[in-house]
Amino acid sequence: MAPDGTGVASQLAVCAPALIVTAVAFLALATGAGMAYLPLLAVGPALAAATCRPCGVLGTGILAVTLGTALGTRGDAPAGEQAILLSALVAVTLASSLASALRERRERILAAVRSVAEAAQHALLKPVPATVGQFQVAVRYSAAAAEARIGGDLYALLPTPYGVRMIVGDVRGKGLPAVSTAALVVGVFREAAYDEPDLLDVVARIERSLSRNLGADDFVTAVVVGHFRSGYMEVVNCGHAPPLLVRDSTVTAVEPARPAPPLGLGALTGETPSLQVLPFTDGDQLLLYTDGVTEARNERREFFPLIEGVARHASDEPSRTLAALADELLAHVGGSLHDDAALLLVRKPSTTDATPVPAMDEPLLQSVAAR
Structure with missing residues (x-):
């Protein structure tokens, strides 16, 4: 050779x-x-x-x-x-x-x-397999600090007794303090995701832990998602960029019905996160990301058009989709990102028998409202 x-x-x-x-x-x-x-x-x-x-x-x-x-x-x-x-x-x-x-x-x-x-990267941001539960999964992560493997962005995805659950978040600030906070959030999420049947209780445990450990000016934006029953996803958005739903070649931002403050600021605002139920069936994809992606600028100071990029590169293989998207992102910024960036894409594989998109039934809406 x-x-x-x-x-x-x-x-x-x-x-x-x-x-x-x-x-x-x-x-x-x-x-x-x-x-x-x-x-x-x-x-x-x-x-x-x-x-x-x-x-x-x-x-x-x-x-x-x-x-x-x-x-x-x-x-x-x-x-x-x-x-x-x-x-x-x-x-x-x-x-x-x-x-x-x-x-x-x-x-x-x-x-x-x-x-x-x-070793710290593998402990904090564990490699995600190509299949978790019934979903195809792909992850792309880039730290902005020179020679760094980890940064202030975080992600985790794991199967639990209550279905597959995942989180993508962004810690305020950079450097070792941000890495320490990211490790705290991921650790609490992994424990709570296994223990708490209710996704809002998972978020509440993260909030309580951060309130004891963060400074007054520190916070974490995050999206927590759970697959609690077939055909649906639960989404809790805490001041984070809205996930993108890819369905039938259409990309839609899943905006929160009621905006909630970032994690760590709940005690200051008195507001609590709300839970959204999102129909999610065969062939659907959900992209979670951090603002290091959407706020990446080119030489003309233009933001990266993430929705258009996802629409161009969406495929049946999440790893191929994110690879193409990451290449376009690096080309947009000229080869080097200036902020931490994380992308997590999950897809429900299609079956031979197409499953119709379920409608939001009244009992489900009532149970969500009660929570």
């Missing part, structure tokens, strides 16, 4: 310092300049500090000193001047070797930190 482009570039970077030293020596011999080119030999060890291990730096330095000595014997410069230039070359080599050793140490520390971040 042919080496990939990254491997070839790495090999060239390692060999470049020795090639530079050799090229300088050849140029000095070809022009007959002798000592004039001797200071340029220090470029090799200095460059090797950024690309080679300490032993490689020393090897490049020994090559430079050897060739420099040979050049000095061919020139007519005083011996004292030659000694000074060669001593400077040795000093550069030793300093570059030390710099290389420090760089290797930092790289080992960074690798350890990345492994911890990877």
Whole structure:
């Protein structure tokens, strides 16, 4: 198998310092300049500090000193001047070797930190299988912070005794405090989703936990969804962007019937979230997302048209839909997102016998109103 482009570039970077030293020596011999080119030999060890291990730096330095000595014997410069230039070359080599050793140490520390971040990602944002319960599922997540694996956006989806339940949320702020809050929300959701038959009680437990742990100015916007009976979804929206329902090639925003404050602010406003019941049958899809997607701007400061994008790329495979949508999003912003972004898409597979979309019956409406 042919080496990939990254491997070839790495090999060239390692060999470049020795090639530079050799090229300088050849140029000095070809022009007959002798000592004039001797200071340029220090470029090799200095460059090797950024690309080679300490032993490689020393090897490049020994090559430079050897060739420099040979050049000095061919020139007519005083011996004292030659000694000074060669001593400077040795000093550069030793300093570059030390710099290389420090760089290797930092790289080992960074690798350890990345492994911890990877473990934290799997603990906080566990990989979602392609099928959960009776649904096809796909997830796309991107953290805005450089080199980060996790950020202030969160998601979770799991089967429970009360059906499949899921959450997508966005923590106010960024950095480690936002990650800590996201971990708290996901942890409470996973416990409450298994324990509480009522989806509103799941949201209430998250609210109580946040009220004890968040600062006065902190909050979390979130959408909590549950599949409580065949043909329907429950949706509780706490100040979050409305989910998108994809049905028969039509994309519709599921706006909350009664707006509710974000999680963590319930005690300040005195308002409680409301529960919506959404007909959801074979072939239907529901997309949950964060504002890092909808507020992504292009060079003309235009927001990303999510509804139009979903309509263009909707397919029978959620993973393919999100892959195409993510590619379009990155193209829209020029290749780099400036905010955390999460996308979670669930689809109810179609069967050979088409199931009609159920109507909202009166007893169901009464039970929802009572809750």
